[in-house]
Amino acid sequence: MMHRKTKSLFAAACVALVAFGSAGCGGTVDGEAVMPGKGDSAEGPNAEQKYPNLLKECEVLTTDVLAKAVDADPRDIQSTFVGALCRWQAMSKSGGLVDITRFWFETGSLEAEKATANSLKYNVQERAIQGIPSIVMKPPDQPGACGVASDAAGVVGWWVNPQGRGGDSCTQAIKLMEMTLSVNI
DSSP states (O other), X not given: OHHHHHHHHHHHHHHHHHHHHHHTTOOOOSSOXXXXXXXXXXXXXXXXXXXXXXXXXGGSSOHHHHHHHTTXXXXXXXXXXXXXXXXXXXXXXXXXEEEEEEXXXXXXXXXXXXXXXXXXXXXXXXXXXXXXXXXXXXXXXXXXXXXXXXOSSSEEEEEEEESSSOSOHHHHHHHHHHHHHHHHO
């Protein structure tokens, strides 16, 4: 008797799962389906036309300036990602890799960055960089890493994370921010 009851409950659960699961998948959306890669056509603007400055934020400081700021060889730095974050890796003169990250969020705020850093238990210090309200952040589990964020047309920031021996990452991140704010102000 127990076996038959278990089978009945299992069958009822399966029916309910199918009924409720398929109900969540139904619906219509406005628009026209297009093949992947066909969204930007001659009839409409492409990404470069819609967002002409999309990748310009990664070029605010040249790679030779970045390399000099983190004590690396300007011939041995490369971009590893471009988008809402710009990332580079450089070989420091002391022989270790240095990860460099630049971020900016036009609708972000310094308060949001500070709240996030505090929630991650980072050591956060408030300071002004080029007269702009800023914070310096050090994560407890990565003693060599340091980031800065400044309140500039949203929020902009730099992280420097040496993977081995390296210079003072906070001094380096602050230097990158000083140069960025000098260019953008």
